[in-house]
């Protein structure tokens with residue numbers, strides 16, 4: 001079993017990574033983290049090539065990412081909330097998932113989704129209405145678009161006050177539940 005994490009945050013040792021690490025500690029098998037801030041891929045240019053062809057017209061590092069997605073059993077999208085959405089470099093990558101959405105138009109969308117996935121999100125302030133609405137929709141739909149069944153999500157508010165995940169036993173509990181569903 002292989003779990004692939006797309007990490008959308010700028011900080012590799014921040015609040016979001018604490019959740020990723022704890023989740024991965026509880027997951028069996030092979031694990032890999034892709035850091036979206038390290039990717040240097042082009043944004044989607046909406047050329048519509050993928051509406052007729054199986055692959056993207058742009059041959060950059062996304063070729064490797066598409067391959068990693070094909071090979072993974074579990075896909076995790078993990079990110080801090082930046083202005084209600086995913087950080088820019090992650091958004092650039094997620095827009096390139098358009099090749100999977102295009103399966104609907106091409107008529108080769110799989111009927112059954114065999115891959116499982118989850119979303120992990122942190123936000124700085126204490127919980128307020130719609131704090132995670134934008135990013136939840138964005139990440140959940142991105143999983144769905146690339147043919148992944150979401151088994152759960154963790155939305156961690158008030159993260160800027162936190163020094164260790166030990167202060168948030170309820171978050172740890174949610175992460176363990178998700179790990180059990182992915183194992």
Ligand SMILES: Cc1cc2nc3c(=O)[nH]c(=O)nc-3n(C[C@H](O)[C@H](O)[C@H](O)COP(=O)(O)O)c2cc1C
Nearest residue numbers: 011014015016080081082083084122123124125159
């Ligand atoms: C540019 C920027 C925009 C942000 N926008 C929001 C926001 O809309 N809502 C929120 O709750 N927190 C917001 N935050 C706070 C981060 O989501 C929060 O600090 C998060 O836990 C950082 O994750 P990290 O520790 O993994 O880097 C923002 C932070 C930055 C840098």
